[in-house]
Each structure stands twice: as structure tokens, then as C-alpha cells.
Amino acid sequence: MQSLNVELPVSSSPSIIAHINDSIEQTLVQHIISTPQMELQPAGSGKILCAEDYISEKPEHSAVAIAQNALTTIKNSFIGSNTLNLENAFIGMRPMPKDEMPIVGKVADFEGLYIISMHAAITLAPLICQLAQDEILHGIEQAALGPYRLTRFVSGN
Structure with a gap:
């Protein structure tokens, strides 16, 4: 990155x-x-x-x-x-991740770049990947992933 x-x-x-x-x-x-x-x-x-x-x-x-x-x-x-x-x-x-919560989603300004990073992958990966699949393959934004976007670390968010 x-x-x-x-x-x-x-x-x-x-x-x-x-x-x-x-x-x-x-x-x-x-x-x-x-x-x-x-x-x-x-x-x-x-x-x-x-x-x-x-x-x-x-x-x-x-x-x-x-x-x-x-x-x-x-x-x-x-x-x-x-x-x-x-x-x-x-x-x-x-x-x-800095706040110990997953980071999931598209990376602004880089079309096609999607990130998933998390500490608890052994337990969260099945669900996170299922939700991410709908976003990546079908463009269907998953509200459940909203709190975990990279943008939460940007000043003003």
C-alpha cells in the first residue's frame, strides 16, 4: 500500500x-x-x-x-x-488494525482495489469474505461492513 x-x-x-x-x-x-x-x-x-x-x-x-x-x-x-x-x-x-477492528472495502482512487485486513481472521473470514464477495462481484454494498471501511481513519470521519 x-x-x-x-x-x-x-x-x-x-x-x-x-x-x-x-x-x-x-x-x-x-x-x-x-x-x-x-x-x-x-x-x-x-x-x-x-x-x-x-x-x-x-x-x-x-x-x-x-x-x-x-x-x-x-x-x-x-x-x-x-x-x-x-x-x-x-x-x-x-x-x-490500529483500532483492532477489521478494515474492509474499496480503496478510494484505485478502481478494482479492495482490502480486507483483520486480526481475528480465523473466526471472521467466512462471514467477511461472503459479504465482500457481493461487493466485489456484484457491486452490492453491504451495510454490515459500513463501520469497517478504511475511510474511518481519514480526518473528519
Whole structure:
């Protein structure tokens, strides 16, 4: 967005992302699960994406260590989860809009440019993308997205 001279009020927030697979490819998680203990999203073929908070650079807080702890929590929470394994884990950077609310919509002065940026993507993406699809493909403005426009950051709005 910098190259277009468009200010996007977003910073980055580190997170641990874990890819968990199931050796028998059962579909243990079929929907997004968001609780104080875990954030899970199905990823097809028995795979699960798990997001965890980044704590520090200390070895005991490494991506793999945090992911292993998350896997233990998952296994303790779901019957039939003993075939789950940690495939990989890494530190990812999540976008964090300045006011912590999603930014969704067309970018003024750039026809065809549409932005979606949000911290809670694992839970909000299905709904936000469905609404955005109607705006992008059919030009039908969605009132539900009104409070989340980039223009809210412009002086005088």
C-alpha cells in the first residue's frame, strides 16, 4: 500500500501457527473452534490449523514448544484425538488494525482495489469474505461492513 501512497493503519502482531495432521485423516474438527484454550480451523484431509499466542523468544516459548502444549490441550479435549500429530509450527505475523477492528472495502482512487485486513481472521473470514464477495462481484454494498471501511481513519470521519 506504501507504493500507492495509501496509509493502512495496521501493525503486525506475532502469533504461533501450528499445522496438525491426523495419521488416519479423520475429520475431527469440522468448524472453527475458538475458546479461551484454543483456536482451531479445519484445513481439509484431517488437517487442523491452530493459532496460539506468541509469548517470547525464550526456548521454552518456541513455536514448537507452544504448539506441542496446544496439541496436548487438544488431545485432552477431544475424544478420538490420539492420532493427531504436530506437522510443523512457526511464528506468523497477523495484521492488527490500529483500532483492532477489521478494515474492509474499496480503496478510494484505485478502481478494482479492495482490502480486507483483520486480526481475528480465523473466526471472521467466512462471514467477511461472503459479504465482500457481493461487493466485489456484484457491486452490492453491504451495510454490515459500513463501520469497517478504511475511510474511518481519514480526518473528519
